[in-house]
Amino acid sequence: MTPDVLAALQAAQVAKRPVALLTRLSDGEQCLWPDKALPGALAETAQAALRDDAAQNVTLDGEAWFVHPHNPPLRMIVVGAVHIAQALVPMAQTTGFAVTVVDPRRAWATADRFPGITLVHEWTDDAMVVLAPDSRTAVVTLTHDPKLDDPALDVALKSDAFYIGALGSRRTHAKRVARLAELGHAEAAMGRIHAPVGLNIAAVTASEIALSILAEVVAARRGAALGGPAPLRPRPPRHDLRAYPAGRGARRRPRTYHPAAGPRAEEGHGAGPGGDRRAAAGRPWQRHRRPARAPATCRRMRPRTAWPMR
Missing domain, CATH: 3.10.330 (Vcp-like ATPase; Chain A, domain 2)
Structure with missing residues (x-):
């Protein structure tokens, strides 16, 4: 060289x-x-x-x-030292990102909550200008507070950050877009914001939301084409027994009765003497049914759904 x-x-x-x-x-x-x-x-x-x-x-x-x-090192700028950030930061470090947490609220951004992480307590727009996001930087805003998120997004949209994500619902993001439009950002530029942030994996807990965010960041970096949810397979009608496979666990065929069993077999009784369980043909066309229990007449008696011990 x-x-x-x-x-x-x-x-x-x-x-x-x-x-x-x-x-x-x-x-x-x-x-x-x-x-x-x-x-x-x-x-x-x-x-x-x-x-x-x-x-x-x-x-x-x-x-x-x-x-x-x-290439420059991968970086992730997390705006907001919230519970989701506590779960996201170690995941991002494992993936190879150098993480910086920005939050002017010193009670939230502490070394006890984020050990070994670079913490910036400046206001979000000033911190973003100093950090200068580039094409190897992902920016994630998690405060859900316009006073902190909007200034950071304003600077991020003017940078070459490969990923920009913001926490919030679609209604919240619609209001956010209106505020950013007043700051002079075009609709195409605001389309870079991933909101609601993260992949749609029905995440509920902070760790699950952090996982969905990191997955979307990696997908954006690798240029993965993320498709929509897989369509549900239409379930056949309940009466269409041919749609269900035979064998163990399959639906049972509808109960049929042999013609020689007589009219009482249709009423749930056998055709033999004394109400035998089998039909006159000698085959178990009709399973034995336990007779319905008489209604309880005392409060101390067992519920109707309980059968007496034998």
Whole structure:
């Protein structure tokens, strides 16, 4: 590596600017993209390496190249030191994000609640300007307070953050969009906000909501196409017995009676002497039914649903 290429690479790392280092394997010549213009196919390969954050080998026009991406570290800025943030922060750290929690309420943003995490107690807009979100930064607002969320979103929408999410219902977000429109943001820019934040997994607890948020952040970073919920399979009518499989656990066929059992078999009695349980044909067409119990006449007696012990 020449001193000029090394100096340019170090300057890009200090400025937290993503660059790709391309090395021609035949003679060792190196260059940085996008600092240097490259042919279309080679530039697309460098862009894909930066997007996927993975090195690649490519051969173009008979020349073998090694593409090494140098991306800034992944960051997540969480606005609001709330219960959801307490669950989200350790998950994001495990995924590889350097997390910063912004909350001017010092009673909430404490080292006891967020051990080992960078805490910023400045007002949200001032903190966001200093943090300067880039293309490797995700911004999540969780305070549910317009005085804290709106200034942070105002700065985030002017940045290159790859993910912007805001906690709140659709009605709350509609009011938020109206306020941001008054600040001069276009409808296309406000469409970058993921609200309600997180994937729709019917999350209820703080940990489940944090999980849905992190899943949506990873999906946005990887460019995953998130589809809607799977359609429910229509259930066949209850009378259509052919729609249910045979075997154990299947629906039983409707009870039928042999014609030789006589008219009393339809009333639930056997056709033999003394009300035998089997029909005259000698087959168990009709299962024995326990006779209904007489109604209780005393309050101390057992409920009607209880059968006497034998």
